[in-house]
Amino acid sequence: MTLFAYIFAVVLIAAGVYHFVNPQFYYAIIPSWMPKAAANAAGGVAEVVLGVAMLVPATRTFGLYGAAALMILFLPIHVVDLQRTRPVIGSKAIAFGRLLIQFLLIGWLYWEAQRS
Numbered sequence: 001m002t003l004f005a006y007i008f009a010v011v012l013i014a015a016g017v018y019h020f021v022n023p024q025f026y027y028a029i030i031p032s033w034m035p036k037a038a039a040n041a042a043g044g045v046a047e048v049v050l051g052v053a054m055l056v057p058a059t060r061t062f063g064l065y066g067a068a069a070l071m072i073l074f075l076p077i078h079v080v081d082l083q084r085t086r087p088v089i090g091s092k093a094i095a096f097g098r099l100l101i102q103f104l105l106i107g108w109l110y111w112e113a114q115r116s
Contacts, residue, residue, distance in 0.1 A: 001060060005112050008105075012051035012067060019044025029088045031080045046070050064113035071106045078102055 019026055019040050026043065027036045050070060053063025078099045081087045087095035 001054070001064075001112060001116060004108075005054065005064070008067075008109075009051045009054035009063070012047045012054070016044045016047030016049075016051060019047070029077055029081055031077060043070075043074075061113055061116045064109050064116060068106050068109035068113065071102055071109065075099075075102060 023037070023040045026040045030036050030039050046066075047070070050063050050066040053059040054067060056063070078095070081089060082092065082095040082099055084095075089095050089098055
């Protein structure tokens with residue numbers, strides 16, 4: 001696993017924990033049709049579990065594929081944000097850039113999983 005993958009795993013765990021430390025931070029991006037508390041908790045648990053799985057050699061491949069799948073599940077949220085008049089992340093350009101990065105992450109995580 002590359003150094004970037006280790007860093008991403010730690011960032012994923014930190015982001016997952018932050019779902020419970022400051023849920024309001026994530027509520028703004030969750031679409032109105034989703035139950036905010038449940039979606040936030042599910043996202044936080046998934047991020048922590050997958051981040052830890054990426055760090056454990058026996059579960060690394062599962063963690064990498066799972067993280068790629070999670071990034072796919074997050075795509076609609078980022079598309080909805082991009083369609084807002086004022087995206088939560090800031091400008092339309094930043095929201096579009098984040099969406100592009102999401103696709104890069106999915107491809108990269110899949111590539112890492114294939115290598116592990």
